[in-house]
Amino acid sequence: MTTRIADRRPATLQILLSGFLILWLIVAAFPFLWTLWGSFKVEGDFFSKADWMNAITGPLTQAQTGSSMTGDGYYGAWVQEEFWRAALNSLIVVVAVVCISLTFGTLGGYALSRSPYRYAFWLLLVALVFRAMPPITLVSGYLLPFFEWNLWGHLPTAIIVLVAINQPFTLWMLTSFFRNIPKELDESAMVDGCSRFQAFRHVIIPVMWPGVITTGLFSFLLAYNDFAVTAMLLSKENQTMIPKIASFLGTTQTAGNVMFAVSSVVSVTAPLFVLVMFFQRQIVSGLTAGAVKG
Amino acid sequence: MARIQLRNLSKRWGSFVGLKPMNLDINDGEFLVLLGPSGCGKTTTMRMIAGLEDASEGDIMIGERRVNDLEPKDRDIAMVFQSYGLYPTMTVYENIRFPLKVRGIPQAEHHDRVMRAAAAVELNEFLERKPAALSGGQRQRVALARAIVRKPKVFLMDEPLSNLDAKLRVSTRAQIKNLHHELQTTTIYVTHDQIEAMTLADRVVVMSRGEVQQIGTPLQIYDRPANTFVAGFIGSPAMNLIAGEIRGGVFEAANVRIPGFAGVSDGKVTLGFRAEDAGLAPAGEIAAPVYSMELLGDSSMATVQAGGALVAIRAAKNFSAQIGDPIAAHVPAGICHLFDPTTGQRIDRRTVPAGKETA
Numbered sequence: 144m145t146t147r148i149a150d151r152r153p154a155t156l157q158i159l160l161s162g163f164l165i166l167w168l169i170v171a172a173f174p175f176l177w178t179l180w181g182s183f184k185v186e187g188d189f190f191s192k193a194d195w196m197n198a199i200t201g202p203l204t205q206a207q208t209g210s211s212m213t214g215d216g217y218y219g220a221w222v223q224e225e226f227w228r229a230a231l232n233s234l235i236v237v238v239a240v241v242c243i244s245l246t247f248g249t250l251g252g253y254a255l256s257r258s259p260y261r262y263a264f265w266l267l268l269v270a271l272v273f274r275a276m277p278p279i280t281l282v283s284g285y286l287l288p289f290f291e292w293n294l295w296g297h298l299p300t301a302i303i304v305l306v307a308i309n310q311p312f313t314l315w316m317l318t319s320f321f322r323n324i325p326k327e328l329d330e331s332a333m334v335d336g337c338s339r340f341q342a343f344r345h346v347i348i349p350v351m352w353p354g355v356i357t358t359g360l361f362s363f364l365l366a367y368n369d370f371a372v373t374a375m376l377l378s379k380e381n382q383t384m385i386p387k388i389a390s391f392l393g394t395t396q397t398a399g400n401v402m403f404a405v406s407s408v409v410s411v412t413a414p415l416f417v418l419v420m421f422f423q424r425q426i427v428s429g430l431t432a433g434a435v436k437g
Numbered sequence: 438m439a440r441i442q443l444r445n446l447s448k449r450w451g452s453f454v455g456l457k458p459m460n461l462d463i464n465d466g467e468f469l470v471l472l473g474p475s476g477c478g479k480t481t482t483m484r485m486i487a488g489l490e491d492a493s494e495g496d497i498m499i500g501e502r503r504v505n506d507l508e509p510k511d512r513d514i515a516m517v518f519q520s521y522g523l524y525p526t527m528t529v530y531e532n533i534r535f536p537l538k539v540r541g542i543p544q545a546e547h548h549d550r551v552m553r554a555a556a557a558v559e560l561n562e563f564l565e566r567k568p569a570a571l572s573g574g575q576r577q578r579v580a581l582a583r584a585i586v587r588k589p590k591v592f593l594m595d596e597p598l599s600n601l602d603a604k605l606r607v608s609t610r611a612q613i614k615n616l617h618h619e620l621q622t623t624t625i626y627v628t629h630d631q632i633e634a635m636t637l638a639d640r641v642v643v644m645s646r647g648e649v650q651q652i653g654t655p656l657q658i659y660d661r662p663a664n665t666f667v668a669g670f671i672g673s674p675a676m677n678l679i680a681g682e683i684r685g686g687v688f689e690a691a692n693v694r695i696p697g698f699a700g701v702s703d704g705k706v707t708l709g710f711r712a713e714d715a716g717l718a719p720a721g722e723i724a725a726p727v728y729s730m731e732l733l734g735d736s737s738m739a740t741v742q743a744g745g746a747l748v749a750i751r752a753a754k755n756f757s758a759q760i761g762d763p764i765a766a767h768v769p770a771g772i773c774h775l776f777d778p779t780t781g782q783r784i785d786r787r788t789v790p791a792g793k794e795t796a
Contacts, residue, residue: 327518327520327522328524330516330522331516331518331522331524332524333488333508333510334487334514334515334593335515335587336536336540336587337510338508345535345539349524349526349527350524350525350526
């Protein structure tokens, strides 16, 4: 009979390990679960000064709306405050950023990975330096010219800046993915009758899909979660979701607004959960890409 | 089908010389093998012919056309790589069909040609599989099929057998030889394995350190090596090479005394002979204690120390001796080759045709 290594550990250690895991899980998941639950209450319950238990039981919510759960926060944010517009803007920005940075990233990454020259290495190193800079340092430089040229406040402007910030990372990541693809593949494609670009298009990219998806996912997250660039560069009517949430928090005069922020936070997070769970395999392989080779 | 000419072809990377100027004429339909140890420039030469590497100097002619400035796809060649270079996302069928597809050959012909190529390398049962689901030998056959499907002017094969196990190597070798006989396409084949070179080639180019050492038929190279490098590289075991001195027509080195070199001027020389040309004898030109004995199956190999080198002598398979036993070998001057000890170049003798036993 075989026993697993885990079964042979002493019982106390087993309990300790499980206890720690459960504790960690609660600590990690609690803020989100708390927010999710609270987003269906009114502000008086969720931020109750009398008793924190009110956030769970919701007596004020019962009194105000006739039920212990209410969708008022969601209705207020999405319909009254037109959060759907911000969601649409986010969608436009994110799709554009991902498409543009993947286009340049795959072409550039392929070129850099196949380049026999040393400057390819230095280009990547410079890219790393730009990646290391906080995005806000770039934004302060952009602001004045954008105002002067009347570019400030439009979605395309934010898209270009996000692509610029994102590109070093995509380039770096895609290069290491391309390096893992043997050169013989390009070479046999070229001997078989492809030009360099056809080899890239018909042979290399099909092999690269996992890498492209992973990199695209990381670009997506960067653009989706960005606050610094979108908050500084977009006018109020063109705001994406994250700065919009911040603006809900900024005006606390009315009772509903904080709850709008809470409900929109939940709305923003939910798709991320789905996405990460759906692509978890690619994300992990992306995190370890280049760890062993290349 | 085409004749290939290399004129003063050379390759440098910075100050490193990958290939010294090389001249070579490859006849239409010839099977030419570039043979040499790793780093000798044989693969570089092939990659320049393929267009995967730029030539530093010199011309490459395929047919009557100078191809130096042409892309690989415009040179009308097909190449088989050591690591196969199959497209992992395509099935075997699609892999073989790929050259037809990208070159815009009419769709209607595709199926027929793919099936014929697959049949030539006995792959018909595997057409729907992906390369990952094939064994090494099958993968290499897919690469071969992909090369022959298009009927190019030239086949280039870069160590196609070196990733296969010994048994498969022999059968695939036979398959390549048969394919060449059938298609009669000019073929350049790169290998470091001299047995592959001997069995496949019409002509062999032996290379070392970016330089051509000898060009000739397998028999010429085996019988009349042009220098000590070729002598020490070709044959298994390689030719025995003994450093010694000739004085008054007699070659002498430690444990060695071979007379019969009349007409050869006195001085230091390197003497070479093949283990299978020599034989054991009660008394002979070489007398020394046994250093080691190896049974090869069809014969056994006795090794002795002579002239500061290990010298192998072929013996009958039932011959047995203990290490340290004194033995003697008959090595007549007729089977010996002489080389200049400093340049390594062959010294030709008028009196005895080298490599032919006349004693």
